[in-house]
Amino acid sequence: MADGKIAFTPLFLGANPQTVPEGRYAGWRILQHEADRAFSLMGALSPAQMKEAVIADAVDNAVFAGKGRQDRAGKPRGIAASALDPVQRQLLIAVIDEYLGDASDEAAARQRAAIAKDGPDTLHFAWWGPTGDPRARYMFRVEGPSIIIDYVREGSPDGGFNHVHSIARDPANDYGAGWLAQHYTEAHQD
Numbered sequence: 001m002a003d004g005k006i007a008f009t010p011l012f013l014g015a016n017p018q019t020v021p022e023g024r025y026a027g028w029r030i031l032q033h034e035a036d037r038a039f040s041l042m043g044a045l046s047p048a049q050m051k052e053a054v055i056a057d058a059v060d061n062a063v064f065a066g067k068g069r070q071d072r073a074g075k076p077r078g079i080a081a082s083a084l085d086p087v088q089r090q091l092l093i094a095v096i097d098e099y100l101g102d103a104s105d106e107a108a109a110r111q112r113a114a115i116a117k118d119g120p121d122t123l124h125f126a127w128w129g130p131t132g133d134p135r136a137r138y139m140f141r142v143e144g145p146s147i148i149i150d151y152v153r154e155g156s157p158d159g160g161f162n163h164v165h166s167i168a169r170d171p172a173n174d175y176g177a178g179w180l181a182q183h184y185t186e187a188h189q190d
Contacts, residue, residue: 006104006106006107007107007110007111007170007173008100008102008103008104008107008108008111008168009111009168009169009170009173009174010167010168010169010170010174011099011102011103011167011168011169012165012166012167013031013034013102013164013165013166013167014031014163014164014165014166015030015031015163015164016154016156016162016163016164017030017156017162017163018030018031018032018153018162018163018164019162021158021162030164031151031164031166033098034095034098034099034151034166035134035151035153035164037091037094037095037098038095038125038127038140038151039134040091040094041088041091041092041094041095041125042127042131044087044088044091045079045088049079049083049084049088050131052078052079052083053078053079053125053126053127054126054127054128054131055077055078055126055127055128056128056129057128057129057130058128058129058137059128059129059137059138059139059152059153060128063128063139063141063150064139064150064152064165064167076124076126076143076144077124077126077141077143078124078125078126078127078141078143079124079125079126080121080123080124081120081121081122081123081124081125082120082121089120092123092125092142093120095125095140095142095149096115096123096142096147096149099149099168100112102168111146111147111170114146114147114170114172115144115146115147117146118144118145118146122144122145123142123143123144123147124141124142124143124144125140125141125142125143126140126141126143127139127140127141128140129153135160135161135162136153136161137152137153137154137155137161138152138153139151139152139153145171145172146170146171146172147168147169147170147171148167148168148169148170148171149166149167149168149169150165150166150167151164151165151166152164152165152166
């Protein structure tokens with residue numbers, strides 16, 4: 001929070017187990033809407049688009065862009081939103097909106113405005129791992145100048161992949177660096 005502005009990034013979400021195996025809540029799937037949105041987009045891609053979106057058949061552990069790894073995102077990978085048709089582009093926006101729904105109305109509106117200002121063609125969608133098995137280990141990323149979303153299924157003690165990590169960051173104000181710089185410029189002049 002700075003000057004009355006609240007950001008919702010950085011946001012870290014995780015669940016272990018992702019799918020509750022037993023008890024009263026058996027079968028509940030935590031953070032499933034985020035994955036479902038990404039699978040919907042994947043299912044709408046043509047074979048040629050799928051080749052652009054899928055980076056590798058397996059998840060690369062070094063790719064996840066969490067805290068301390070701000071520089072890991074690098075050049076956007078995957079399929080550019082400009083290569084998507086209008087329906088596919090709406091599916092991409094639905095992935096972003098699933099995360100923005102976790103923010104306050106004000107913070108979500110500010111983030112949406114920043115993404116809109118960047119332009120939808122600056123967004124990219126990338127996938128690592130199998131594309132047809134939601135229980136497998138996979139990762140997806142949505143990336144643009146004002147948003148990075150990573151979602152990865154991790155190994156679980158049962159030998160499967162029932163553990164998930166997800167982040168949302170704003171590279172334009174990563175970990176509040178932009179607001180902090182503005183504060184120093186405005187409030188700490190000699």
